[in-house]
Amino acid sequence: MWDAEAEFEPDRHHRNEVLSTSNTGVKIDGFVQKGQSWYVATDIPSDLLVQIGDISFHLHKYPFITRSGTMNRIIYKSCGETMNKIVLDDIPGGPGSFELAAKFCYGIAVDLTANNISSLRCAAEYLEMTEDLEEGNLIFKTEAFLNYVVLSSWRDSIIVLKNCEILSPWAGNLQIVRRCSESIAWKACANPKGVKWQYTRKHPRSVSSLKWNETKDSSPSRNTQVPPDWWIEDVSILRIDHFVRVINAIKVKGMRHELIGAAIVQYSAKWLPCTIQENPVSRSGGNGSSSNWKDGLLHMIVSGSRDSIAPSQAKDQRMILESLTSIIPPQRDSVSCSFLLRMLQLANMSNMAPALVTELEKRVGMQLEEAALVDLLIPSYYNKNETVYDVDLVRRLLEHFLVQEQTESSSPNQGSFTEIKILDSARPVSNYNAKMRVAKLVDSYLTEVSRDRNMSLSKFQVLAEALPESSRMCHDGLYRAVDSFLKAHPTMTEHERKRLCRIMDCKKLSVDACMHAAQNERLPIRVVLQVLFSEHVKLSNAVSKNNSKESPEANVYKPLMISNGKTLLEGTPQSFQEDWATAKKDLNTLKFELESVKSQYLELEKNMEMLQRKFDKGSKTKQTTTWTTGWKKLRMLAKMTENNDPRSQVPNEEQAKKATRRWRNSIS
Numbered sequence: 164m165w166d167a168e169a170e171f172e173p174d175r176h177h178r179n180e181v182l183s184t185s186n187t188g189v190k191i192d193g194f195v196q197k198g199q200s201w202y203v204a205t206d207i208p209s210d211l212l213v214q215i216g217d218i219s220f221h222l223h224k225y226p227f228i229t230r231s232g233t234m235n236r237i238i239y240k241s242c243g244e245t246m247n248k249i250v251l252d253d254i255p256g257g258p259g260s261f262e263l264a265a266k267f268c269y270g271i272a273v274d275l276t277a278n279n280i281s282s283l284r285c286a287a288e289y290l291e292m293t294e295d296l297e298e299g300n301l302i303f304k305t306e307a308f309l310n311y312v313v314l315s316s317w318r319d320s321i322i323v324l325k326n327c328e329i330l331s332p333w334a335g336n337l338q339i340v341r342r343c344s345e346s347i348a349w350k351a352c353a354n355p356k357g358v359k360w361q362y363t364r365k366h367p368r369s370v371s372s373l374k375w376n377e378t379k380d381s382s383p384s385r386n387t388q389v390p391p392d393w394w395i396e397d398v399s400i401l402r403i404d405h406f407v408r409v410i411n412a413i414k415v416k417g418m419r420h421e422l423i424g425a426a427i428v429q430y431s432a433k434w435l436p437c438t439i440q441e442n443p444v445s446r447s448g449g450n451g452s453s454s455n456w457k458d459g460l461l462h463m464i465v466s467g468s469r470d471s472i473a474p475s476q477a478k479d480q481r482m483i484l485e486s487l488t489s490i491i492p493p494q495r496d497s498v499s500c501s502f503l504l505r506m507l508q509l510a511n512m513s514n515m516a517p518a519l520v521t522e523l524e525k526r527v528g529m530q531l532e533e534a535a536l537v538d539l540l541i542p543s544y545y546n547k548n549e550t551v552y553d554v555d556l557v558r559r560l561l562e563h564f565l566v567q568e569q570t571e572s573s574s575p576n577q578g579s580f581t582e583i584k585i586l587d588s589a590r591p592v593s594n595y596n597a598k599m600r601v602a603k604l605v606d607s608y609l610t611e612v613s614r615d616r617n618m619s620l621s622k623f624q625v626l627a628e629a630l631p632e633s634s635r636m637c638h639d640g641l642y643r644a645v646d647s648f649l650k651a652h653p654t655m656t657e658h659e660r661k662r663l664c665r666i667m668d669c670k671k672l673s674v675d676a677c678m679h680a681a682q683n684e685r686l687p688i689r690v691v692l693q694v695l696f697s698e699h700v701k702l703s704n705a706v707s708k709n710n711s712k713e714s715p716e717a718n719v720y721k722p723l724m725i726s727n728g729k730t731l732l733e734g735t736p737q738s739f740q741e742d743w744a745t746a747k748k749d750l751n752t753l754k755f756e757l758e759s760v761k762s763q764y765l766e767l768e769k770n771m772e773m774l775q776r777k778f779d780k781g782s783k784t785k786q787t788t789t790w791t792t793g794w795k796k797l798r799m800l801a802k803m804t805e806n807n808d809p810r811s812q813v814p815n816e817e818q819a820k821k822a823t824r825r826w827r828n829s830i831s
Contacts, residue, residue: 199219210224211224211227230268237249255286256282259282260282260286275308282326283305317350321398348413351398403486421497431483532604552611606635610647618648637672664687669690681694
């Protein structure tokens with residue numbers, strides 16, 4: 164991708180550097196291979212045999228004594244022997260790297276390239292070919308080539324890092340992996356305008372078609388705009404541990420999180436290429452639909468058990484999954500929710516570490532509203548005798564989603580007052596829309612898993628009621644799920660059917676759903692009556708509302724609604740119509756009894772008022788009669804006093820006073 168040919172023009176003569184030395188003391192014409200053995204083309208008989216695996220080298224002691232500290236010590240310990248045999252099975256790079264080192268010791272020209280430099284550098288370290296033995300020894304030469312040629316080129320850095328996979332731990336201890344990783348990260352984060360770009364003309368915009376082309380006959384397009392993800396495909400060829408090192412180095416240098424996420428997706432597509440052969444829903448006798456994942460991403464063999472995967476393959480998958488999970492950027496839009504769910508499915512199959520599985524579940528919960536139904540249909544690999552799909556996993560994802568929504572609504576992001584005010588005003592709408600999308604997704608998932616005969620009512624109910632009521636404006640999706648569950652479980656009792664139907668609200672069903680429910684014999688009678696009653700109430704409210712407006716459209720809408728109501732009632736089964744007629748008679752009887760009680764109450768109230776008036780009138784008459792009688796007695800006493808003799812006037816007056824006093828006392 165990076166035009167390495169024109170990248171560093173002054174250092175072109177270092178591309179295929181030739182190493183040679185003439186101070187060998189042995190005149191040779193070259194190396195000759197006969198079968199599994201190498202011989203030096205010279206007249207001097209060999210006195211040193213080096214065995215590396217099945218390959219043997221017939222050499223001379225002197226060239227190695229002067230340039231290799233390791234060979235010098237071994238030969239010195241066996242001093243006096245005519246023929247020394249040395250076994251070097253643990254030399255990094257194997258026979259190939261030792262052959263190059265031996266040629267260097269004999270003064271034969273050695274071409275240094277990106278393909279052999281890493282193994283030759285490790286072999287030189289193993290053989291201790293330092294400057295203490297000879298100036299310009301192999302360690303010095305290889306280090307100079309690494310620093311000034313390899314690390315200056317994007318292509319060579321990738322090749323060397325790829326070759327370091329078979330050189331552990333030597334390449335790591337010599338910092339070759341670290342230096343190449345940092346070089347790659349620096350070039351990946353460089354300004355794309357400074358990158359010289361070459362690509363195949365068939366699909367110029369496809370990352371998969373972009374290739375390196377450093378031949379002299381190539382004609383690079385200098386004016387072609389370089390895409391920001393130009394480096395992803397080259398990096399994806401690395402082994403997982405080296406890929407992680409490169410990604411971490413790129414993160415440190417400030418690469419955008421969406422590009423890092425794209426690199427992770429590309430890497431998983433390249434290194435986890437399995438295929439879905441069978442949908443697990445067939446185990447329950449249902450009609451499963453096969454799903455093809457885009458670009459072969461994370462396809463797997465699903466046969467109902469994770470035991471179908473070879474142990475070595477499962478181990479490699481687990482290592483890749485754990486490594487990729489650990490480097491996913493924390494930003495929400497780094498990778499898609501679909502990708503995370505497929506990673507989660509692979510994690511369940513490969514028995515990944517529980518902590519990383521929980522981390523994946525939290526990441527899915529952060530963006531669950533972006534998921535698709537096919538991604539949620541994750542097989543249950545642990546409970547073979549229970550549900551086909553992992554319903555408990557989806558329930559945990561819903562819990563993480565609700566926790567995330569609650570956290571976002573309770574803790575606004577840091578920023579200025581204006582920014583926080585804008586975020587607070589937009590967050591409720593965003594959260595509400597997210598809950599609405601998740602509710603639709605859950606309803607579709609319930610409809611799918613309800614076809615499993617092993618699906619228990621309690622799990623179905625818990626999953627249906629996990630979201631708050633405000634998440635669903637319409638319960639048509641829940642009704643479809645309930646109807647599907649009733650169809651797959653025909654042996655349910657009446658109590659269980661009523662319990663199942665409690666998860667939906669008949670008032671939130673559409674007209675079409677009510678029409679279907681009115682004809683659905685699987686529903687309990689009480690639920691059908693609730694559906695009919697709620698629809699009747701909605702029709703009545705609509706008619707009264709239109710009549711109150713007194714608009715011309717009301718006359719058109721009224722017969723339409725009444726017609727729909729009649730059609731709804733007439734469309735019910737005959738048994739439901741008879742039950743509805745009986746219930747209607749009972750309602751009329753109760754209404755008549757209520758009217759009778761009301762009339763009796765009014766009559767009693769009227770009688771009570773009459774008695775109250777009579778009582779008040781009687782009290783007033785009694786008080787008036789008492790006062791009149793008292794005054795009459797006083798008048799009679801006065802007349803008696805006037806008609807009596809004067810001699811008895813005084814006593815009469817005293818009697819009159821006493822009588823008056825007694826009367827007053829009686830009045831008081």
